[in-house]
Amino acid sequence: MNNSLSSFRSLVPALVVLALLAIMPALGPSNRMLSLAISAGINIVALYGLSVLFGQTGILSMGHAALVGVGAYAAAILARDSGIGFWLALPLGGILAAIAAAVIGIPSLRVSGHHFVIMTFAFGQLLTIVLTNSGDYTGAATGLDLQLPVNFLGARADDLQPYYFIVLAFVTLSAVASWAIINSPYGRTLRAIRENEKLAASLGINVGRHKIGAFVVSGVFAGVSGVLLAYFLRHISPSQFASFPSIYLALMVMIGGARLLLGPIAGGILVSFLPEVLNLDPVESRILYGVCLIAVILLLPNGLIAGLIDGWQRLLHGSVTKRESQSANSKHASEAGR
Known part of the structure; x- marks a missing residue:
């Protein structure tokens, strides 16, 4: 009973922050700020998947944006070829990204450490090449437009306030799902693998299967994030899912902290809004991100939220x-x- 109460308390701060974020549209933000908030929320959904992989299992992927791309392109192609809309594309995008994660994970997780990071990075680059050279089917380097609106109480993706609440709802679902994984026997098994892989294997834990399972779970989050992104931007191209976006996601989860529920929210908001608040151009933003990452690694190795706690x-x-x-x-x- 005490353990259940303690685990629920770990969810409360995230829910409180999300409740505060629900008030944001009532404060009359500009369209620019609301767009940044939506982009941050879409990233946070993907970050919760990365936090399961990196924070709980100790595996860092540099191809996570490629899994987001699988979900985004699945939504765009399904809408174009089959007329499948937003709500059906969400689970399909998550499933297809999970399958892609399994396909990558089976060979990649035979190695560990920096070798795995290199292999996931290579997958991101390979996906970009495939999307660029697949002609009209993927729109080549130009990408694809998405025409179907989001049918939710008359809301469209270009209606920022309704779409903000849709994205916030999926951020909340992602936080609750991540909390459930962390506090489940499966989550405890993943942490055992993170802390001592050889000891976990000696206790009878199938390390390889659990690693692939964590990668597949992270793929579901990434695929849903990709569908949300495709319907928000209404246009996707291969460059959005190349190497730098993956580094960008890894940076967010490291700065915020991968092991706590507030970490992805903090990382997503901070990295999305800080350049806007400081009025930095893209080059200056990247320099700032690098400085922040070095500072976090040296001073707050478990992330900003853990450091503050x-x-x-x-x-x-x-x-x-x-x-x-x-x-x-x-x-x-x-x-x-x-």
């Missing part, structure tokens, strides 16, 4: 220690006065 706990511990010390000194002084 640790700092707060140290502050509280210091205050308690100081009060105890003062109380002890007062007691000694009182005894000495007697």
